[in-house]
Amino acid sequence: MSLSQFSAPIWLIFLVVVAALLVAYLIAQRSKHKHMMRFANMELLERVAPARPGRWRHAPIALLLVGLLLFTVALAGPTKDKRIPRNRATVMLVIDVSLSMESTDVKPSRLVAAQTAAKSFVQGLTPGINLGLVAFAGTASVLVSPTANRDETKAAIDQLKLSERTATGEGIFTALQSIETLGAVLGGADEPPPARIVMMSDGKQTVPESPDDPRGGYTAAREAKAKGVPVSTISFGTKYGTVDIPNEGGGTDRVDVPVDDPSLREIANLSGGSFFTATSLEELNKVFDTLEEQIGYETTRGDASRPWLILGVLVTAAGLVTALVLRQRLP
Incomplete structure (x- = not known):
């Protein structure tokens, strides 16, 4: 000592x-x-x-x-370090709902496994955290504004629907906007509550083509860094995932949808967040458990x-x- x-x-x-x-x-x-x-x-x-x-x-x-x-x-x-529950923080859960999430390389599918783990994560967060939900594919939308009502968020997770394309940057920008809106509504405090974005995705950004585009993922990550909001990313799936996409002839084409670890790792690095990988529901649950510890509690020096x-x-x-x-x- x-x-x-x-x-x-x-x-x-x-x-x-x-x-x-x-x-x-x-x-x-x-x-x-x-x-x-x-x-x-x-x-x-x-x-x-x-x-x-x-x-x-x-x-x-x-x-x-x-x-x-x-x-x-x-x-x-x-004195010693003490872990205490946060009573003032904002977390935005950003989930990829592009068509690649239909892949069954993670049983029963990437989307269903993601929904199961995400609901467990939502339930385990400490009560003092305001949690919001953003879903993104070709565009992004706020399904639940930051709230302490966990049932509302879990219900929205159950209703996630798949769509075409992957606009990773839009998911981050939309989450940042929601965080800023909450800060403006709360007001009165010396500074807004600490915030974190947790993004789970399985594929490479397709809209726009370059992640350095003004609305791209890397640009959004830099913006998050500037605003003091780290983005923790979860690369979910395997390199061998495939999905069947309907074609013009009435049949389907099998398309490879490998996970894109490098881009998600870079987003985490650029924003000051953490990068995780998961190839199964069990691994995804462990990742979310780790995030619960990081987000839900803070370490302070106590008597x-x-x-x-x-x-x-x-x-x-x-x-x-x-x-x-x-x-x-x-x-």
Whole structure:
């Protein structure tokens, strides 16, 4: 434990006093022994001197000194990291509903698995977080504005519908707009609540063609970075996913829809968020569990003196009891 982990480290100087008391006790014991050895008749000394409790006679003082040490540490105000639920934050869940989410490389399908995991994530978030939902394919729309009503968000997740194309940038821009709207509505605070975007997608952006386009994914990620809103991305699916797309002849064409890890990783990096991959419902649940921990709780330095105070009281009391039992008097 370093000095930076104490709120009032100046009290640690009292440890010098505790050490001085220990030295004084040792000197007193040594002087007492020398005084007793001055008796010439050791046989007479053994008859007149009271029986000594041996080494245990030092136990009361030892316990009292340890008690003082514990009290000193408590006075110095030890601190430790504490995880506390956030009571003021905004999270936008952005889900890709492009046709590639119909792939069954993740059973029963990418979309159904995503819905199952997303609802679990929604239910597990701490109550103090306002959660919103954005769905995107060729365009993006806010299905649920940030709210503490989890049932509303879960119901909207159940109603997700697939559509053509993938406009990743639009999904991020729409989420940012929703976050700004909530901040304007809340008002009054010194600064808006901290916000985070969680984006789950399985495919490469198709609208516009370049992610660096003014409405592209990379541009949106840079905008999120500028606004202090990290985007955590989840690349969901495998490299072997396929979907059957209807063709003009009335049949279907099988199209490969591999996940696009590089672009989603870059979006996370550009925005200051985290990048995750998942190839199954189980893995996706683990990712969402990790995000729940990151988003739902914050780590702060808190007071940790109570255990030291309790130990100090117990050890000091033990020292007094030991003194009464062994020496029939207090030290």
